[in-house]
Amino acid sequence: MDEATVEGSGTTEGTEDSNGAERRYAVVIAGGRSTRFGDSDKAVAPLAGTPMIRRVADRLAGVTDRLVVNCRPDQREAIADALAGYPNPVRYAEDEEPDLGPMAGIRTGLRGVEAWGGPDALAFVAACDMPFLDPGLVSHLFDRAADRDAAVPRLDDEWFQTTHAVYRAGPMADACDAALAEGEGKIIAPLFELDHAVVEEDEALRYADESTFENLNTRKEFEAAAERFG
Ligand SMILES: Nc1nc2c(ncn2[C@@H]2O[C@H](COP(=O)(O)OP(=O)(O)OP(=O)(O)O)[C@@H](O)[C@H]2O)c(=O)[nH]1
Numbered sequence: 734m735d736e737a738t739v740e741g742s743g744t745t746e747g748t749e750d751s752n753g754a755e756r757r758y759a760v761v762i763a764g765g766r767s768t769r770f771g772d773s774d775k776a777v778a779p780l781a782g783t784p785m786i787r788r789v790a791d792r793l794a795g796v797t798d799r800l801v802v803n804c805r806p807d808q809r810e811a812i813a814d815a816l817a818g819y820p821n822p823v824r825y826a827e828d829e830e831p832d833l834g835p836m837a838g839i840r841t842g843l844r845g846v847e848a849w850g851g852p853d854a855l856a857f858v859a860a861c862d863m864p865f866l867d868p869g870l871v872s873h874l875f876d877r878a879a880d881r882d883a884a885v886p887r888l889d890d891e892w893f894q895t896t897h898a899v900y901r902a903g904p905m906a907d908a909c910d911a912a913l914a915e916g917e918g919k920i921i922a923p924l925f926e927l928d929h930a931v932v933e934e935d936e937a938l939r940y941a942d943e944s945t946f947e948n949l950n951t952r953k954e955f956e957a958a959a960e961r962f963g
């Protein structure tokens with residue numbers, strides 16, 4: 734791999750498991766610098782006693798079969814500690830070049846999925862800072878992506894939730910590579926290259942409440958969220 738270190742490259746197993754059901758992948762991207770949060774990594778910061786990335790991963794454990802975490806190499810040990818004992822198999826897709834932005838994180842995470850389950854595997858991609866995400870909506874997004882290459886929620890007819898969306902690993906990673914090569918920074922650009930379902934707000938909110946899209950950026954938001962976990 735030229736851009737990312739992905740474990741298990743070359744061990745593609747296909748997307749079917751033994752009972753014929755399609756495996757569902759989760760990707761959590763965590764390669765950001767948490768600058769609004771402060772001088773520690775928000776991914777592993779304890780949120781009401783549990784590292785935030787663990788809360789995100791736990792929300793996904795029942796509706797996905799395998800987890801790929803995208804991060805920088807220097808984050809990996811702390812993240813692996815946070816995910817110790819996770820019920821599903823976990824692999825890491827490390828940024829070879831850091832700080833290329835969330836689109837590069839999505840690309841690298843999906844390359845990890847592709848190496849594990851093949852290019853047609855579907856993955857729900859989440860940011861590491863969305864601890865309220867709703868597994869019911871995640872399942873629905875998988876259903877909506879089944880005959881497409883992506884399913885992405887859109888709020889208020891306008892705001893695509895690209896880090897709360899399902900993608901087919903190979904096509905989306907290729908589209909991100911192309912966008913990155915063109916210097917295209919807008920995270921929605923690769924989406925428009927794909928056959929994608931848009932899940933409008935009213936549809937999404939039949940499966941979840943708004944908090945599923947909430948992301949925590951500042952220490953203040955983090956502390957307010959911690960109180961909601963009691
Ligand atoms: N791999 C990778 N992931 C990123 C990068 N920038 C942001 N992310 C991830 O994208 C998601 C959304 O990013 P932000 O909420 O801006 O997080 P952040 O960049 O760590 O925080 P700020 O520095 O405050 O912007 C988070 O899960 C980040 O970890 C990056 O350069 N590389």
Ligand SMILES: [Mg+2]
Nearest residue numbers: 765766767768
């Ligand atoms: Mg950022």
